[in-house]
Amino acid sequence: MCRVVDLRQAVLAKNDATAHTLRAGLAARGTAVVNLLSSPGSGKTALLERELLLARERSVPVAALTADLATENDAARLARSGVPVKQVLTDGLCHLEADMLGGHLDGWLPDDTRLLFVENVGNLVCPASYDLGETLRVVLASVTEGEDKPLKYPTAFGLAHLVVVTKTDIAEAVEFDEAAFRANVAQVNPGVEVVLTSARKERGIGALLDRAIAAADGAPVHAPVMARQHDGLGHAHGHPHAHGHPHDDHDDGPPHTHPDGTGAMAQTRS
Template identity: 75%
Template sequence: MCRVVDVRQAVLAKNDALAGALRAELAARGTAVVNLLSSPGSGKTALLEQVLAGTSARGVPTAALTADLATENDATRLARSGVPVKQVLTGGLCHLEAAQLRTQLEGWLPAGTRVLYVENVGNLVCPASYDLGETLRITLMSVTEGEDKPLKYPTAFGLAHLVVLTKTDLAQAVGFDRAEFAQNVARVNPGVELAETSARTGEGVEALVERVVTVAQGGGVHRPAMAVAGPATGDPAGSPS
């Protein structure tokens, strides 16, 4: 067990070093990276379609990289926004890593890109521990997933700079308790920003675009200190820089 922990710590330390270097390189180019994490079915891609279009419509040079185990379905959808899009097939890997992202960006990321959205592989365990050199980490969750999701996946929510609630048009139908959800988020990430969105109605999309553009222009983000370990799920704590 100790050996497994040691190896994991070494892997994460190497990734963090690479992520720090990538963050500095992209910042020097004027590129802000937005790392999007969520469970499958959260509505992340549908929301990102609108956010890409909204960011581009503001005259902000924008690109997107989307990762999946298989298929190029998400890249096809995101390309409808008109921004440069690249699909990454991880071949079974459940998350992106900094070295992998750097390789994918080489020779592809258009010069002058101000905002790069990275749609991570759909799960809330592995991706949460890997810093990608992002400027802004957003964890998304739909109202259909239950108010206790932040407690079940404390690293994913505890290390987010922004938590976005999706599919709010369904909140009443599923009996979603916003107050309980907010309390649970605060338990693992006190002071983090919360946003509500609906890709179907457009609620919150412009506000989300505004938040990203502000960050891209040098605006600050809430920096979580540390996530709480989740023994019930085996969710490991991580620490993006």
Template identity: 75%
Template sequence: MCRVVDLQQAVLAKNETTAHALRTGMAARGTTVINLLSSPGSGKTALLEGELLLARERGVPVAALSADLATENDARRLARSGVPVKQVLTDGLCHLEADMLGRHLEGWLPDSTRLVFVENVGNLVCPASYDLGEALRVVLASVTEGEDKPLKYPTAFGLAQLVVVTKTDIADAVGFDEPAFRAHVEQVNPGVEVVLTSARRGEGLGVLLDRAMAVADGEPAHEPVMGRRHRGHHHTDGSPQTNGSHPHAHPHDCADDPGQSAYVTSAGPSAQPRA
């Protein structure tokens, strides 16, 4: 058991080191990384579609990377916005890691990119433990997932720097209790902002982009209490401190492979899948 724990801690420690380097490198080139986490089917792709279109209208240079176990569907949808989009197929791996993200951004991300949105694999367990070098971590939950979602996934919500509620157009139909949800978020992450959105109605559209731009312009993001204890901190010798919230390693056939990139576009809807 001790050897397993040591391996798990080593995996996370290596990821923290890589994430720190990636964060530093992105900041040096003037690019801000936004990590989007949610359960499958939360509506993050629909929301991101609207945010990318709005960014293009405002003249903000943005890009998006979408990670999934299979299919290129999300990248095709996001590419309709006309911004650079890349699909990463993890071939069964349930999360992105900093090294994987760095390899996919290298040589692809346009130099002028101000914001890069990373749509993580749909999963609120594993991705919560892996820092991707992001400057802003956003956790999304739809109104259909229940008011106690933050209590069931305290690490994901506890490390969020922004919480987004999606599909509010059907909140009444499913009996969503907004005050209860907000109270549960506050319980695991005091002071974090909760934003209500509906991609269908356009409610809350632009708030995510505004918050991302504020961070890009130097405004400090929310600092979770859990984050102060675990995430992104360094020891006095400069070595990263691992996230102690959910340490685990995933043996995988593609563990040394950053994931196959199946769909890449710099031109938007006219681009075709790359073999």
């Protein structure tokens, strides 16, 4: 068992080093990464499409990379905004990793990109422990998912710089308890900002873009209690104290292993 734990720590340590290099390289060219995490069906793509449209209206140079196990549906939707969009198909891998992201940016990301929005694979387990070299990590949850999700997924919510609630136009219909949700978020990530949005009703549109621009301009971001410092970042970000694998904290299924059993990255295609 110790050997398995050591392997997991080694995989994440390698990812951290790659993320640090990627972050520094992107910062040098003036690009900030916004890592978006959520469950499937949270409304992440709908909200991101509105934010990209607004960025284009404001002449903010943005791009979006979206990751899925299969289909290019999300990329097709986001491309309607008119900004550069790229789809990454992970062929079954449940999360993005820093070297995967970096590999897909080479030769694609426009030089003047101010913000790169990364729509991670839809789940709140696997992606939570992987730093992508982001400046801002955002966790989204819809009102239909229930108020207890921050407690059920403490790693995802506990490492967020910003929490976004989606589909608030139907909050009353599904009896969403906003106060309980906020209390649960505060329990795992004290002080993190919670933003309420509705892509359908245009509620809160622009809030994500504003926070991302501010972070890109060097404004301090929320420092999660459970995060650890990455050298030279100037803000707290990182992974759980034990630096464990994404599934270590949850009972959401069997431990994830990569196809070759070594922790090596699965092949991706664009």
